[in-house]
Amino acid sequence: MLAFLVIRICYAAVVVFGVSLAVFFLIRIGGDPTTLFLPPEASAEDIARFRHVMGFDRPLPVQYLDFLHRALQGDFGHSLRYDQPAMALVLERAPATLALSGLALAMSLVIAVPLAILAAAYRGTVVDRISLLISLIGQSFPAFWLAIMLILLFSETWGILPPSGRGGFEHLIMPSIVLATYSTAIITRLLRSSMIEALQSDYVRTARGKGVSEPRIILKHALRNAAIPTITVIGLQVGALLGGAVITEEVFAYPGVGRLAIQAIANRDFTVVQAFVLVMAVTIVSINLLVDLSYAALDPRLRGK
Amino acid sequence: MSALRRFLDSWLAALGLAIVLVVLFGALFAEFLIPFDPDAQNILMRLKPPMWRGADGVHLMGTDALGRDIFSRLVMGARVSLLVGVASVVISGVVGVTFGLIAGYEDKYVGRVLMAITDIQLAIPFLVLALAVAAVVGPSLWNIIVILGLTNWVQYARVVRAECLSLREREFIQAAHTMGIGVGAILVRHLLPNVMSSVIVISSLLVAKMILFESSLSFLGLGVPPTTPTWGTMIADGRNYISHAGWIATFPGLAIFVTVVGINLIGDRLRDMLDPRLRQMEG
Numbered sequence: 001m002l003a004f005l006v007i008r009i010c011y012a013a014v015v016v017f018g019v020s021l022a023v024f025f026l027i028r029i030g031g032d033p034t035t036l037f038l039p040p041e042a043s044a045e046d047i048a049r050f051r052h053v054m055g056f057d058r059p060l061p062v063q064y065l066d067f068l069h070r071a072l073q074g075d076f077g078h079s080l081r082y083d084q085p086a087m088a089l090v091l092e093r094a095p096a097t098l099a100l101s102g103l104a105l106a107m108s109l110v111i112a113v114p115l116a117i118l119a120a121a122y123r124g125t126v127v128d129r130i131s132l133l134i135s136l137i138g139q140s141f142p143a144f145w146l147a148i149m150l151i152l153l154f155s156e157t158w159g160i161l162p163p164s165g166r167g168g169f170e171h172l173i174m175p176s177i178v179l180a181t182y183s184t185a186i187i188t189r190l191l192r193s194s195m196i197e198a199l200q201s202d203y204v205r206t207a208r209g210k211g212v213s214e215p216r217i218i219l220k221h222a223l224r225n226a227a228i229p230t231i232t233v234i235g236l237q238v239g240a241l242l243g244g245a246v247i248t249e250e251v252f253a254y255p256g257v258g259r260l261a262i263q264a265i266a267n268r269d270f271t272v273v274q275a276f277v278l279v280m281a282v283t284i285v286s287i288n289l290l291v292d293l294s295y296a297a298l299d300p301r302l303r304g305k
Numbered sequence: 306m307s308a309l310r311r312f313l314d315s316w317l318a319a320l321g322l323a324i325v326l327v328v329l330f331g332a333l334f335a336e337f338l339i340p341f342d343p344d345a346q347n348i349l350m351r352l353k354p355p356m357w358r359g360a361d362g363v364h365l366m367g368t369d370a371l372g373r374d375i376f377s378r379l380v381m382g383a384r385v386s387l388l389v390g391v392a393s394v395v396i397s398g399v400v401g402v403t404f405g406l407i408a409g410y411e412d413k414y415v416g417r418v419l420m421a422i423t424d425i426q427l428a429i430p431f432l433v434l435a436l437a438v439a440a441v442v443g444p445s446l447w448n449i450i451v452i453l454g455l456t457n458w459v460q461y462a463r464v465v466r467a468e469c470l471s472l473r474e475r476e477f478i479q480a481a482h483t484m485g486i487g488v489g490a491i492l493v494r495h496l497l498p499n500v501m502s503s504v505i506v507i508s509s510l511l512v513a514k515m516i517l518f519e520s521s522l523s524f525l526g527l528g529v530p531p532t533t534p535t536w537g538t539m540i541a542d543g544r545n546y547i548s549h550a551g552w553i554a555t556f557p558g559l560a561i562f563v564t565v566v567g568i569n570l571i572g573d574r575l576r577d578m579l580d581p582r583l584r585q586m587e588g
Contacts, residue, residue, distance in 0.1 A: 011424075018425035027437050136573075140565040142517055144524050145540055145558035148547060156548045236427060243432030247521055261433055262525065265440045273437055281428040288427075 008292055012285045019281040020071070020274070024064050027270055054080075067274075076278070077271035081264070086271035090257055090279050096166060097256035101245055103172055104179035111180075112187035119188075120195030120226075121218055131188050138185025143244055147178045147251040164253035175252045179244055183237075190233050194226035201225070228295060235291035238284045312574055321570025328564050332383040339377035340365070343534050347372035352550045367552045369542055375553065378534040379560055385535045386564065389450055389519040390512040396454025398508055401461025402500070406492045408462065409469020420466070423459045431456045432521065439527040446529050449522060453515055460507055468500045502579040509572035513565045520561050536561050 038050055051057045055066065070077065076087040111134075119131035154174060155163035162171055198204060199222050207217050246258030253259070257276055264272035313319045331338060341364075351372040356365050366375040404423065408416035435452050442448050472478055473496075481491050522528030523537025531538050536557040543553030 011421075014421065015424045015428050018421065019428050022425060023429065023434075023437075026434070027441060029438070029441055136566060136569055140513065140517075140562055140569055142520050142524075142537075142540075142558060142561045142565075144521060145554070145561065148540065148544055148554050149558065152547050152551055152554075239427055239430045240432075243430040246430065246432050246436075247525070250525065262436065265433075265436050265527075268440070273433075277429060277433060277437075280430050280433070284428045284430075 005293075008289055012289055015285050016278070016281050020068065020278055021064070023274055023277045024067060025060065027273055028060060071278075076275045079264075079269055079272045081267045081269045081272070086269075086275040087279075089260065089272055090275045093255060093257045093260050094279070096254065097245055097249070097258060100172060100175055100179060100249070100254065100256060101242070103176040104245075105183065107176055107180040108184040108187055112184045112191065116188045116191035116195060117218060117223065119192045120199060120222075121214075123196060128192075131192055135185040135189040135192075138181045138188075141181055143178050143182065144247050144251050146181060147174070147248060150174045150177065151252075166255050171252075171254070175248050175254050178251075179241075179248045182244055183234075183241055186237060187230065187234065190230045191226060194229050195222055198222035198226045231291055231294060235288045238287050239280070242280055242284070308578075311578060315574050315577075317570050318574035321567045321574070324563060324567025325571060328383050328567065329387065331380045332387045335380045335384055339374075339380050341374035341377045343373060343377040343381045344532075345373060352546065352553075354550070355552050366556045367550070369539070369553045370546060370550070375539070375556055378539060379536070379556055381534045382536045382539060382557065382560065383564075385446070385529055385533060386516045386519060386561070389446070389453065389529070390516040390568075392450045393453035393457070393515045393519075394508050394511050396451065397458040397511060398461055398504060400455065401458030402465050402497070402504060404458065404462040405465025405500070406469055406496055409466035410473055410488065410492060410496065412466075412470065416466075419462070423462050426456070426459050432518070435518070435522060436525065436527050439522060444527055444530050446533065449519060449528050453518055453522075457511065457515065457518075460511070461504065464503050464507060465500050468503060469496055472496055472499055506572065506576045506580050509575050510569065513568040513572065516561065516565055516568070 038047060042050075048057075055063055058066075067077070074087075076085065078084065079086045079089055082089060115127075115131045115134065119128040122128060151163045151174065154161040161174055165171055195218075199218070201222075203225075204217055204221055207221050212221070242258075245256065246261060248254070249256045249258035250262050257279070261273060261276045263269075264276065313322070347368070349372065350364070350368050351370055353364050353368040353372075355367040355375075356363070358367075364374050364376065366379065368374055369378075404419050408419040410416075435456050438452050439448065442452075478491065478495055481495050486495075519528055520535070520537035520540070523535045524541045526538075526541065528537055529535045539557035540554045543550070543555075543557070546553050
């Protein structure tokens with residue numbers, strides 16, 4: 001178990017390193033951003049001096065090694081736009097995004113888990129049809145459009161919720177509904193099909209034969225096994241879900257890391273984009289690490305390994 | 306024909322196919338269907354409500370802030386959505402299937418490196434990666450297609466690899482290997498045909514996702530250049546008029562939603578028919 005843990009953590013570090021490499025080069029394919037930061041009347045010497053000071057005149061691999069060297073010491077560079085450390089900017093906004101994503105995930109689970117269980121237990125009935133309909137619709141909504149329609153309805157027409165910004169709980173309601181839509185659809189669909197498969201398995205038949213009560217079979221025997229593939233896929237989808245947060249934050253002008261990232265991309269604020277992607281990568285990799293470890297909790301067979 | 310009949314046995318799948326055929330028809334024959342030039346501005350006719358709410362009733366779905374006909378722009382937008390959806394899926398498919406076949410057959414060194422690359426890809430929020438690259442290379446139709454294609458191949462790679470790992474142990478592959486058939490030929494002639502049903506299912510559902518992604522990027526102004534009418538840019542335009550001209554953003558949003566529902570219905574049916582096991586491997 002310990003060896004497994006060590007190998008997994010080392011591999012996670014390799015993945016984060018790979019992400020840093022990929023992002024560093026990808027956002028620089030367009031050349032350096034010097035001209036964006038100097039006024040058009042800047043002289044050739046000024047431009048050259050700026051490039052030299054910023055280090056843009058060195059070969060890319062050298063720039064990368066320099067970045068890596070500093071990053072390992074906790075220095076992720078200064079934002080070109082805000083004149084603040086890039087990592088501090090990202091981390092400062094992280095709690096807002098965390099609150100939004102957390103609430104959205106909680107909403108998804110509260111809706112999706114009971115719905116999927118009922119749909120699998122009463123397969124082919126109205127409940128099942130509703131679950132399929134919800135997952136189809138949830139997967140097909142363009143998030144940004146849903147956001148605009150909710151603003152139209154709740155803010156413009158009825159005036160009961162604020163259309164944008166951050167403040168109290170009421171600012172979180174619409175964004176988290178938008179963010180929860182897609183994940184609710186995915187979780188419902190995956191858990192339903194895993195549950196259906198689990199309910200047809202031998203161990204469920206055995207349990208029924210032994211006279212175990214139906215609620216106990218569903219919650220204890222089937223759900224535990226069905227949870228594994230569902231959690232795996234949710235882990236793999238974290239990146240997509242966080243991407244959804246970016247769009248949601250933008251539409252609601254919600255001051256989280258996603259909105260910061262979009263502004264940084266628009267401003268070619270490389271250091272902030274890098275810091276953002278690295279924070280996201282560490283988050284995603286850690287979540288998947290936890291997912292791997294949670295197998296041991298859910299599946300006793302894996303504990304010995 | 307029996308496959309088609311079996312496909313149409315589900316009325317939902319038939320509905321999906323009908324939706325997609327209508328959108329495809331609109332995209333192909335857009336020039337003959339549109340009542341107005343989609344780019345023609347008419348300041349006198351700006352912000353006219355849809356036909357059933359307006360007094361002058363010439364514009365079926367009303368006009369936008371520049372007096373352009375929304376219905377005409379919507380029909381032209383179908384072309385972009387379908388083109389981006391299909392073309393980017395072709396790129397993803399080629400990259401992902403190639404990765405999956407190689408990683409599934411040679412899982413020693415090359416395979417591990419390839420799987421590490423897929424894990425790196427998974428650890429980057431796709432939308433941010435796509436936005437960053439789009440911002441750097443500049444918005445154009447083909448840039449968007451390539452960016453979407455190169456950022457969404459992971460699912461193919463994972464599924465195809467998993468299938469190859471088990472196919473590899475089967476006798477017909479072992480036999481081909483013993484007979485001295487080269488690796489390339491085994492991958493293309495023996496493994497590829499056996500993973501095709503999964504590839505078809507993934508592709509159909511991915512087209513729907515790609516259409517959503519393209520509209521998101523265009524909505525943020527980093528997709529297709531704003532001069533081309535697309536559903537995403539139309540919603541972005543309409544966003545500023547949401548309180549008094551809600552129809553500008555409503556119709557393109559409905560168009561995306563209905564199209565994506567149609568494609569998902571087809572994909573779901575194909576999955577049920579071709580590959581029920583895939584249910585648990587997708588997302």
